[in-house]
Amino acid sequence: MVNTNIVRKVDKVGRVSLPLSLRESLGFSRQNPLKMQAEGSCIVVQKYVSSCFLCGEKEGLAVYRTFPICAKCRALLKKAADEWPPQQA
Numbered sequence: 001m002v003n004t005n006i007v008r009k010v011d012k013v014g015r016v017s018l019p020l021s022l023r024e025s026l027g028f029s030r031q032n033p034l035k036m037q038a039e040g041s042c043i044v045v046q047k048y049v050s051s052c053f054l055c056g057e058k059e060g061l062a063v064y065r066t067f068p069i070c071a072k073c074r075a076l077l078k079k080a081a082d083e084w085p086p087q088q089a
């Protein structure tokens with residue numbers, strides 16, 4: 001952890017601006033989504049990397065409605081759809 005001694009207030013609607021020096025040093029650009037999570041008493045902000053909604057894979061994603069799905073899961077879903085309805089035993 002880098003101690004910057006930068007202190008910012010949360011505004012009326014809950015926003016906090018990220019200092020330019022931190023954004024630049026961490027490679028955060030203006031339009032990139034960020035992921036936020038609580039860890040103990042800290043809020044961790046990191047670059048958001050999209051992953052497959054079903055398995056967590058980060059490569060070969062395509063978005064179906066709002067869900068990113070990887071090529072392997074798309075193939076499995078297509079196979080399941082092609083075989084629908086399942087054979088009765």
Ligand SMILES: [Zn+2]
Pocket residue numbers: 052053054055056057069070071072073074
């Ligand atoms: Zn997947």
